[in-house]
Amino acid sequence: MGKTAYKRLKGSQSFRQRLVLATLSSTPILIEDIRTDETWPGLQKHEVSLLRLLEKISDDCVVEINETGTKLKYKPGIIMGGKHLSHDCGVSRSIGYFLEPLLLLGLFGKKPLTIRLKGITNDPKDPSVDTFRSTTLPILKRFGVPSEGLDLKIESRGVPPNGGGEVVLAVPIVQSLTAVTWMDEGMVKRIRGVTFSARVSSQFENSMIHAARGVFNRLLPDVHIFTDHKAGPQAGNSPGYGISLVAETTSGCFISADTAISRARAEETSDFTDDEKKDLMPPENIGQQIAFSLLEEIEQGGVVDSTHQGLLFLLCALCPQDFSKIRVGKLSQHGIETLRNIREFLALKFVIKPDPNTGTVILKCIGSGLKNLSRKVS
Structure with a gap:
């Protein structure tokens, strides 16, 4: 050796x-x-x-x-995948922090992956599990990941500081991804979303929906925001509420924005005594704020929102040695770091060209040709 x-x-x-x-x-x-x-x-x-x-x-x-x-x-x-796996993500970051690595690695496993993750489902820091379901999974399908066996079930909600949420993620395996030319972001045709409340009144959800619709209805009629009120064991261990919105375009792009509100984690409020803890932001403000965040993401242009830039670049880099061409809005800090990491590990560079007419950025690359060698050949 x-x-x-x-x-x-x-x-x-x-x-x-x-x-x-x-x-x-x-x-x-x-x-x-x-x-x-x-x-x-x-x-x-x-x-x-x-x-x-x-x-x-x-x-x-x-x-x-x-x-x-x-x-x-x-x-x-060697990535094995497997069924009936379970992992407690703890409460220092939400489940969203763990989902992206799992999705990417699961695709190149020996067997399909099914894993139960426990912890925080919604917080203001990481993308929520709702966003993964509505936006991240469709992005994977663009790259040839089969819909069958690709799923995220939300079994219970959990917000900071004590979590208590549970989701089950299923990821199929692929031989290799498919390179994409994905340039047309299209026009927004409808807006979908989901609000949730856990251990608080379901009225909070109606207030968030009403505020968000107040912003969107001036722009387009097809707006549906569903509610997901949890009670009992499914509501996790801490009170909180939140909203996840996604705009679907005529060319099949999904642009998302989300947030959740709950009491801060212990270490973040150590300076306050209990009665000084600041009140939670009212649900009306949350609904409106996220509606505006979504409009800002749409305005930036590009086929994904700023949160998903890193994932998009990674998927292009992991494609066969074929040509991919994509359009994104302004490059996010995370997106730029991703490009550096891809160059460092895969020795692969993207050609980056700003498009002055739309304020977007066009990126092209030849994939690294990653194949799933551990997959059983049927």
Whole structure:
């Protein structure tokens, strides 16, 4: 056995993407100086949880963390997939943080993946599970991922600080993805959405819907926002409410925006005593705010919203050695970091060309030709 050559990286940025790209390109990595200058140095709870999740879905994967958590060695194994898996995501980040890596890795597994994830389903930081269901899964289908076996069921809701939500994710396996030319964002033809409330009055949902519709109805008639009021065990462990909206266009693009409101996590409110904790934002304001956020995303142009840019670039990069061409709005910070990570791990560069007429950006690339070698050939 030769000595393993590790790719050396520094810092805590792009942690998820580095792990995903390292796994897909079978590149062992060594990350040093993880938050060395911060009060709480080293890996955070959700990052350790993500590493444990990777161990669950793959075989022969080696994770070594030093005592302070500031240095990580990760040697990827073979993605196995499998049924009846379960993972507690904890409450330091929501389930949305774990879903994107799972979707990308699950596609290239040996067997289809079915996994139950427990934790926070909706929070203001990560995309909600509703957005994954309404927007992320259709993006995967564009790249040739079969609809059969691709599913996300929301069994119970959970908001910060105590979570308590549960979802079941199913990801089919593919031999390889299909390259896309996806340039036309089309015109918005309808808006769909879902509000949820857990351990609070369902009236909150009506207020959010009313406020959001007040913004949209001046622009288009086809607006439907559904309610998902949870009670009892399905309502998780903390009170909260939220809304997820998605605009569907004439060319089959989905542009989304979402948020959720709940009491802040303990560490974020340590300065307050209980009676000083600020009141939650009223549902009317939430409905209106997210409606405007969605309009801003639509105005930016592009075939996906800013949250999904990173995923879109990764999918293009993982395609066969074929030509992909896509249009996005203004490049987000996350999108730019993704392009850097793709170059670092797959030695693949995108041609980036701004389109001054629309204020959008056109990106082209030849895929890296990733094939699923562990899949059983039927």
